[in-house]
Amino acid sequence: MILHSENKNKQVKNGLYIVSTPIGNLDDITLRAIDVLKKSDYILCEDTRISKKLLDKYKINSKLISNHKFNEKKNLSKIIDILQSNCIVSLISDAGTPSISDPGAVLINECLLNKINIFPIPGSSAVSSAISISGFSERFFFYGFLPEKLGELKENFKNLSNLDCSIVFFISPKKFNRSVKIIKEYFFGRKILICREMTKFYEEYIRTDINTLKPFKDTPKGELTIVISQKEKIKKASLKLTESDKKTIDKMIKKLSIRDITDLISENNNIPKKEIYNYCLKLKNEK
Numbered sequence: 001m002i003l004h005s006e007n008k009n010k011q012v013k014n015g016l017y018i019v020s021t022p023i024g025n026l027d028d029i030t031l032r033a034i035d036v037l038k039k040s041d042y043i044l045c046e047d048t049r050i051s052k053k054l055l056d057k058y059k060i061n062s063k064l065i066s067n068h069k070f071n072e073k074k075n076l077s078k079i080i081d082i083l084q085s086n087c088i089v090s091l092i093s094d095a096g097t098p099s100i101s102d103p104g105a106v107l108i109n110e111c112l113l114n115k116i117n118i119f120p121i122p123g124s125s126a127v128s129s130a131i132s133i134s135g136f137s138e139r140f141f142f143y144g145f146l147p148e149k150l151g152e153l154k155e156n157f158k159n160l161s162n163l164d165c166s167i168v169f170f171i172s173p174k175k176f177n178r179s180v181k182i183i184k185e186y187f188f189g190r191k192i193l194i195c196r197e198m199t200k201f202y203e204e205y206i207r208t209d210i211n212t213l214k215p216f217k218d219t220p221k222g223e224l225t226i227v228i229s230q231k232e233k234i235k236k237a238s239l240k241l242t243e244s245d246k247k248t249i250d251k252m253i254k255k256l257s258i259r260d261i262t263d264l265i266s267e268n269n270n271i272p273k274k275e276i277y278n279y280c281l282k283l284k285n286e287k
Contacts, residue, residue, distance in 0.1 A: 012039045013119070016083060016111050017090040018104065020097040020123030024199035026057055030123045034058050041087040044079065046103060050094045067091070069103045076110050083116045096126055101144040101170060126198060127168050130225045133205065134193045137230040140166035146175065154182055160228075161186040167228045176224055177215035183228075184210055191229040197222055241271060241279055249276070253283050 017036050022028040037043060037060045044067035045051040051064065067075055083089055091098045091107065098104035111118050127142050141163050147153055157179075160167050171179070176194075183192075187210045194206040197220075204220075210228070241249075245265060252261050258280040265276045 012036060012088055013117060014083075014086045014088055015117030015119055016107070017088070017119050017121055018098050018108070019090045019092050019121040020125065021051075021054055021092050021095060022199065023095045023124045023126050023129065024197060024203070026054055028124050028199055029054065029058070030121070033121050033123055034060070036088075036121055037062060037090055037092075039088060040090040042079075042082060042089045044075075044089065044091045044107075046093045046098075051092060062090070067103065067107070072103050072106050076107065079107060080110055080114055080116070083111065084114065090121075096124055097122075100125070100127070100142075124199070126170070126195070126225045129198055130168060130193065130195045130227050131166065134166065134227040134229075136166040136191070136193070136227060138166075139230070140168055140227075143167065143169040145170045146179075148175070153179060157182055157186040164231055166230050169226055171224050171226055173216055173219045173221070173224055176226070177219060180213055180215045184213055187228050189232060193227040195225040195227070196220055198225065241265075241275060245269065245271070246279065249280060250283065253280060258284065 012035070017040065019033050019036060020030075021033065037055070037058070040062045042065055043051070043055070043060075043062045044065050046068050048064050048066050054060075055062075055064075065075070065079070067079070079089065091104055093102035093104070096102065099108060108118060131138070131140055141160070143156070143160065146169055147156060160169075173196075190210050192208060192210050192213060194204075194208075196204040196206075249261055249265065252264075256264075258277060261280050262273050262276045265271060266273045
């Protein structure tokens with residue numbers, strides 16, 4: 001039986017709400033998230049047992065539907081029927097924001113096909129929380145959960161190491177311990193932030209150079225959020241025009257424009273373009 005919305009609050013429109021929930025500390029939920037969840041006809045949960053702890057704390061009594069990666073496709077038609085019956089439906093994951101390394105994309109795309117309204121309710125995010133305290137470049141690439149197979153893992157790290165930005169990914173402590181050598185191979189010389197149990201009582205943040213990175217002695221529980229710093233840019237010392245460069249320019253000045261000479265010389269030498277340009281200009285004026 002489908003429960004039709006009684007329009008409990010005019011400010012909450014019918015449709016699908018992607019609601020962010022706390023990543024650890026249950027106090028980190030937003031007032032708007034509580035309001036929307038309370039006024040939802042149905043709440044889609046990744047794991048109803050985990051979600052109940054949060055919902056009970058805030059006295060949220062909406063009807064729950066189990067919706068995870070193993071049944072989300074099977075549930076689709078049922079949920080779309082509910083949404084098309086002018087209901088308010090919220091999607092939550094066990095922690096953080098749905099559809100970001102969690103189920104949700106399949107339902108969202110089906111809603112788009114059926115022209116159903118979709119609204120984001122922002123809140124806690126392990127990704128933004130880790131980046132905000134890293135001290136690394138604000139430009140970052142988020143990978144999500146790394147693959148299980150060693151060959152795929154190496155290939156991914158190889159590709160990620162070529163990016164000129166900070167890198168964020170999720171990994172289990174066991175897989176992290178197995179991956180330390182590979183991380184050192186591809187990210188040697190960079191810094192790393194390891195976030196564990198963020199916002200919880202035993203939260204831990206480990207900052208170190210990748211050169212000295214070591215596996216955990218006692219493998220902790222839970223997932224890790226890892227941030228690797230951007231590539232360090234090596235500044236080459238600016239060189240000056242040599243006598244050989246000047247002789248080359250003397251020969252070129254009769255045939256090429258100052259701009260072309262400047263581009264050609266600077267391409268092959270780490271000499272500031274301004275210095276080359278000024279020397280060419282001086283030659284022109286002398287002649």
